[in-house]
Amino acid sequence: MRANGGRRSSRGDDETVALRIPDGSPTPPRAGGPPTPPRVDGSPTPPPVIEFRQVGLTYPGPPPVPAFRPCDLTIEQGEFVTVIGPSGSGKSTFLNIAGLLDAPTEGTYLLDGIDTGTLKDGDRTALRGRRIGFVFQSFHLLPHRSARENVQLAMVYNGAPRAERGRRAQEALEQVGLGHRLDSLPTRLSGGERQRVAIARALVSRPSLLLCDEPTGNLDSRNADSVLGLLEQLHATGMTVLVITHDPAVASRGVRTVAIRDGVLREQVAV
């Protein structure tokens, strides 16, 4: 969490280029990332899912702690982006900002073109619930509820009609390959299956962004591989996926990788 942006140049990060060096120099909008291909049907280009404009977070002191240095970042619809960084690099802070769990102290964060800075707390919460699907390292499944009920929980707060919930939960579970374990309790599921339930829960409210925090951290390599395979599958169907990890092997699965170190975010150029 604690980051020190001043030591950046002394590191041997030759393969990374700074997305934006926080010195106030103008940055072209949407630095990095592949350009969005124009839509076949001719509809206007949708706004990027995530657009950071000089977003940074400094915990108020004394002394003030800059946890996340101001930077620009754009993630277009349908991208599969991985964010890699060692522990203590500011990954969690980035996750909290991107996931609307914490508000940045500087800059503008547009989610789906909505300026989240002007939103009140309740609206940010609602936006989070409707537009972002979270996948956590520790799954966060309710232990006494079946897979289907756990998935349905995601629809409680965003006003999905009750009648639809069962069917939608089932569809989401089938989508992640758990159509045969609808009524199993999480305690009866393997780690990989649990994470699939969590992914189904994240998908069921049809979010704009799947935000995964160390999704394979608690899994063995076989399960991790299958979960990453699932994420790739989802990406292939057009879902925007953002995976935060410390594991280079996981990060390499992304189409595009962003490195974070000491609170500084940099685009990582594919080798």
Add this chain to the structure above:
Amino acid sequence: MNHRRRRRFTLRGRRHRTGPVVEPSVLAPRDLLGESLAGMLQRPARSALTALGTVLGVGTFVAILGLTATTSSQIDSRFSVLTATEVNIEDIGIEQNEFVPLAFPKDADARMAKLAGVEHAGVYWTVDTRNTDATIRSSPIGDESTGERANIVAASPGVIEAAVPHVVQGRVYDAYAERTAQPVVMIGSGMAARLGITTLQTRPALFIGGRPFTVVAIIDDVKRKADLLLSVVVPRSTAEKIWGEPATGGAKMLVATRLGAAQQVAKLAPTALRPDHPEYFKAVPPPDPKTLRGNVTSDLQQLFLLLAAICLVIGAVGIANTTLVAVLERTGEIGLRRALGARGGHITIQFLAESGSLGALGGLIGTSLGTLTVVGVAVARDWTPVVHPTTVAAAPAIGLLTGLVAGLYPAWRASRIQPAEALRR
């Protein structure tokens, strides 16, 4: 909702949103109920133990109120048989006219019997024996020290009937004895034993100041006017003939009425007895049974209700404690719900609903147990169980309120949990 939100932005001068408007998070009442019930049922044993305090508190509350209502109704029915049908009429004629020591007319019994609702009525007074020899003996001779002393009561046959005596031997004197001023007496069993009277087969006599009287009845119990048991009772006309009218007043009338007629009889009696001078009488209707009940039960009831309140407080503390532990335990779940779009308020209300349903459940069980206790005690005592409907209706509500109050602090704590922190666990 959308409209309201848009208007709010406009009113506050905010810029209009170009992109899609954020729809607010919601929590439908049915979902709230489902979530809180699920939260309660996921640890059934703990929930049951937590609810125990409320069960005891509310149960005690219902049992106490039910038992007091039951005993009160018993008291009521006892009073309705005896006191509620008894009217006493006092002769206060001498206070208004010193030449009227006895205002009751000779045919007082018959006059009263004509009143609707009167079952029995009779005049009685205690004979003034200060100036005469009133020693009671079973033989005509003997010195003063061997005699018995007792009140000599002049009573018309109506008094005897109104008092409902239990006759051991013989039969009570009747209107004939009254009309013809027969020298007869009715005595209690205690007096009979002291005088050595064991049987009435031999027509035994007793002597009051040397005058012979035939003992016609021995009684061992009366429902009204218990002092008759310790007295020597003679007909009114006989007493008048021998000792004269009560010189200093003090005559009374005992009226047994039909149920519900007492107040009316008390109102009409003075006029019925003496249309010329109704003011010579003071009719005393039976006391209101409700005030009697209040006096009998209030002290004990208050003590037990205090105990019930203490139980409730203990129950509330138990719920508060358990809910607080649950909040800390379920921090991850709270974080998840926040991530899924729940506002702090939704979390608060969910935990409040959980503690509230726990309290309400405890209240319901307590109400049932309390009612069962009342029924059980009533059956054992052969009483009619009485539980006021408002008690039964209010008791679960008290449980609910206890749960809600107990949940206030934990729910507030839960809403303060930061999702980012909670999800890191």
